[in-house]
Each structure stands twice: as structure tokens, then as C-alpha cells.
Amino acid sequence: MTNQKIDRIIEKCNTEEIKLCPFPTGILSINLNKLESNIIKIIKFVNRIGNKNNVKFLLPVKANAYGHGMIPVAKFIEYKKICTYFGVSHLKEALELRENGIKNSILIIGQSSCEYKFLKCIVQNEFEQEISDEQLLYALDAEAKEVNRMAKIHLSVDTGMGRCGILVRNIHNFVDKIKKCKNTQLVGVMTHFPVADVNEEFAIKYTNKQIEIFTKVKNMITSKFSNDIIFHASNSAGTVKYSSSIFDMIRPGIASYGYPGHDLGIPLDPVMEFKTKISLIKEYPKGHCIGYGCTYTTKKKDERIGILPIGYGDGLNRLLSNKLAVIVNGKKEKSIGAISMDQLAISVGKNTQINDEVIIIGRHGKNSFSAYNIASQIGSIPYEVLCNLGNAKRIRHEYIYI
Numbered sequence: 179m180t181n182q183k184i185d186r187i188i189e190k191c192n193t194e195e196i197k198l199c200p201f202p203t204g205i206l207s208i209n210l211n212k213l214e215s216n217i218i219k220i221i222k223f224v225n226r227i228g229n230k231n232n233v234k235f236l237l238p239v240k241a242n243a244y245g246h247g248m249i250p251v252a253k254f255i256e257y258k259k260i261c262t263y264f265g266v267s268h269l270k271e272a273l274e275l276r277e278n279g280i281k282n283s284i285l286i287i288g289q290s291s292c293e294y295k296f297l298k299c300i301v302q303n304e305f306e307q308e309i310s311d312e313q314l315l316y317a318l319d320a321e322a323k324e325v326n327r328m329a330k331i332h333l334s335v336d337t338g339m340g341r342c343g344i345l346v347r348n349i350h351n352f353v354d355k356i357k358k359c360k361n362t363q364l365v366g367v368m369t370h371f372p373v374a375d376v377n378e379e380f381a382i383k384y385t386n387k388q389i390e391i392f393t394k395v396k397n398m399i400t401s402k403f404s405n406d407i408i409f410h411a412s413n414s415a416g417t418v419k420y421s422s423s424i425f426d427m428i429r430p431g432i433a434s435y436g437y438p439g440h441d442l443g444i445p446l447d448p449v450m451e452f453k454t455k456i457s458l459i460k461e462y463p464k465g466h467c468i469g470y471g472c473t474y475t476t477k478k479k480d481e482r483i484g485i486l487p488i489g490y491g492d493g494l495n496r497l498l499s500n501k502l503a504v505i506v507n508g509k510k511e512k513s514i515g516a517i518s519m520d521q522l523a524i525s526v527g528k529n530t531q532i533n534d535e536v537i538i539i540g541r542h543g544k545n546s547f548s549a550y551n552i553a554s555q556i557g558s559i560p561y562e563v564l565c566n567l568g569n570a571k572r573i574r575h576e577y578i579y580i
Contacts, residue, residue, distance in 0.1 A: 202574035204454035238431035245568015332366035375415035451540035469515025493566035
């Protein structure tokens with residue numbers, strides 16, 4: 179029965195994807211079994227190194243679940259009951275989850291507007307809101323009072339991120355303000371690490387100092403509130419590298435999708451594969467220009483060039499021009515010429531044909547490419563690669579469980 183239910187979830191998601199993108203330029207294959215396996219491995223890892231068995235798990239599904247598809251991912255994970263919270267960045271994302279039947283707790287990690295329509299939606303849908311200033315605190319409390327409800331908040335503490343959050347020197351005063359808000363419940367307290375993923379001495383000291391500060395904040399706040407409060411700080415790098423940062427809940431986003439950035443001692447598998455097909459093959463004489471700017475000219479007589487129907491309009495960074503490597507029929511090939519908005523060219527062998535599959539992220543035999551490979555070629559990070567591809571409307575998601 180379990181597999182039948184999963185099959186129905188996947189079938190429904192894929193049907194919706196086909197409606198949204200009936201004629202795709204490429205396919206993002208999302209293996210939900212790998213996502214589930216990664217999360218379970220992370221939970222077991224935390225239980226082992228943190229010596230805790232009841233740590234809550236918040237799965238970030240912001241930015242379309244890092245490009246993996248927010249609604250299908252959330253529906254599947256909620257059915258599997260392996261996370262407590264979903265994390266989003268904007269009210270739009272939170273509302274979309276609720277409108278698609280998601281019942282898990284949803285935390286809006288980021289600043290929301292104090293406009294009435296925003297406040298009303300947050301309170302009515304029982305979304306939990308990160309709080310970084312008194313304006314939003316008071317506005318939510320007033321709206322909750324108006325409709326006889328409780329606004330649920332997570333106090334954000336800026337221990338060194340320099341973005342959202344109350345500065346530590348102002349925490350005592352701000353906590354007193356929260357206590358005066360009678361229609362507001364302090365559900366959680368959070369902070370964030372900017373350099374937990376950096377393997378340098380300054381970064382290690384910086385993160386440990388943040389953990390020290392947050393621990394003191396925790397002790398102060400628990401002395402002032404009688405209700406249970408969820409304290410959480412660990413992103414992927416914090417979860418992996420700093421056991422002392424594991425409080426009551428973890429928020430490992432990129433690691434859940436298969437890119438931990440550090441060796442966990444356990445294999446985490448990339449959840450996404452990206453494939454397209456060759457749309458055209460041409461032969462060119464030696465010295466012929468390929469693409470805008472003539473950044474590549476053919477090197478030999480009758481050089482075979484394959485054209486792919488994807489470009490920077492589909493999330494492939496133009497800086498990958500003449501750098502991107504792909505797999506065709508088990509063999510590594512290289513992009514040539516400038517990547518244009520809708521197409522790119524690759525070198526191909528004599529046996530390659532139109533409609534042959536091209537793997538951009540994925541594996542074939544011993545050859546494989548990941549978002550790490552692409553990111554390293556353009557001085558970026560896997561997050562950006564996955565998000566850009568996963569939010570391109572001409573590329574279709576296909577969900578599998580194998």
C-alpha cells in the first residue's frame with residue numbers, strides 16, 4: 179500500500195508537470211527516494227554525533243525546493259513523515275503550500291511585509307514568522323488580537339550573519355516587548371551561520387563564537403518563558419561540522435538535496451539529474467566560426483557539432499561557454515562557442531545522432547557530472563546552479579522513486 183500511495187503522488191505530480199511544460203527543452207529528473215534517503219541519513223548522523231534522539235527537522239523548500247519542485251517535494255516528504263517543518267522565504271511560498279494541502283508547520287524565514295493583507299494571511303493560516311524588528315512584531319500581534327487568534331513567531335537573533343535578526347545587545351529589551359504582546363506566542367528562537375562551510379581558522383572561531391553567544395541567549399530566554407521553545411541554528415554546514423550547534427531543530431537544505439559541502443562519512447546522493455537531447459548535427463570545415471562572438475573556430479576538417487535546445491534562458495550560465503562538459507553515449511564531450519539564450523553547441527563523435535541523450539548533471543557508467551562541477555567552472559555554488567535550472571519554465575521536472 180505504501181508504494182501504491184507513493185506511485186499515486188508521483189503520477190499526479192508528473193501529470194501536473196506535463197500540463198505546465200508539454201514540450202520541454204530538457205528534463206530534470208528528481209529522485210524522491212534519494213531525497214528521503216539523504217534526510218534519514220542526516221537524522222541518523224545527528225542522533226549519533228549530537229547524542230540527541232528528538233531533534234526536529236526543518237526541510238527548506240524555498241526557491242522551488244532549491245529547484246527540485248516545492249509542491250511535489252513537500253507532498254512526498256509530508257506523506258513520509260520525516261520532517262517537522264517546511265521552511266520558505268516568502269509568504270507566497272507558504273500560501274502555495276497550504277493551498278496544495280500541506281499541513282506541516284511552515285516557517286517563513288525572512289522578513290514579511292506589515293501590509294494588512296500579509297498580516298491577515300499569516301495569522302489565518304497559522305504560518306510561523308521569523309521576527310527581526312518590533313514593527314512586524316506589533317503588527318502581527320494586533321492582527322491576531324483583531325481575529326482572536328495567536329500569532330506564532332520565531333525570534334531571530336543576529337549572532338554574526340549581518341542580515342535579519344535582533345542584535346544581541348538588544349535582545350533583553352526585545353524579549354520584554356514580546357512578553358507584552360498577549361496575542362503572540364514565541365514558538366522558536368533562531369540564528370544563522372555565514373561561514374560554517376568555510377574550512378579556515380577565522381571561520382571556525384567565528385562560528386564557535388556564534389554558538390557560544392546563541393547558547394547564552396537560549397539560557398536567558400528559557401529563564402523568562404515557561405512554554406517550550408524550539409531553538410535552532412544549524413544549516414547544512416552547521417549540522418555537519420558543529421555538533422554543538424545542534425539545539426532543538428536543524429535546517430539542512432543543500433545537504434538534503436545531496437550537496438553537503440563536507441564529508442559526512444556517509445554517502446549523500448544528488449537528487450537531481452539534468453538531461454536533454456541533441457536537436458541538430460552539422461559538419462563544418464576547419465576554421466569555421468561557432469556561435470556569437472566567434473569564441474570558437476573548428477579545428478579540423480568535417481568537424482561534427484551537435485546543437486542542444488537549451489541555453490541561458492533555461493538556467494545555464496553563459497560563463498559556461500567553452501567550458502561545460504556533458505556526457506553523450508557514455509563519452510565526455512565539451513561545449514564549444516558561446517552559450518546563447520536558447521541553444522548551445524557541443525563537439526560530438528561520428529556515431530552520435532540527432533535525439534541522442536545528453537547528460538549535463540548525472541551519471542553514465544564511470545563518467546559523472548554534478549552541480550559542483552558546473553559551479554566550480556563559473557566561481558559559483560551548487561545552490562545557484564540547482565535553483566537556476568529548477569526555476570526555468572522550459573525545462574520539465576519528472577519525479578521518480580527508485
